[in-house]
Amino acid sequence: MPIKVIMYVSYNLYHNLYNLTIALLYSQAMLKSGSGLLSSSQMSSWRRMSAATRSESATALIVSLEQTAMEVAATIDLGDTVSSPEENIGKT
16 A cells, blocks of 8 residues: 555656646746847847837737746746746846
């Protein structure tokens, strides 16, 4: 019986760590992508867009980052702050 409990706990721990790893990798990829879109090397592309398109694109990026952050936060049960700033996002 104790072996079954240990196996159950081990499986749940593995599953939780796997989900956390996937969530963190996904959020880091999203931040890196968003940072790339906001880099100074992309300014000419942003300038070619109409003001409305720039606004819609920036809003979509922010909403996507917020949604990702909420989904990652829902999977993390560590009690710690997880931070992954990129060059153009999250630095203070």
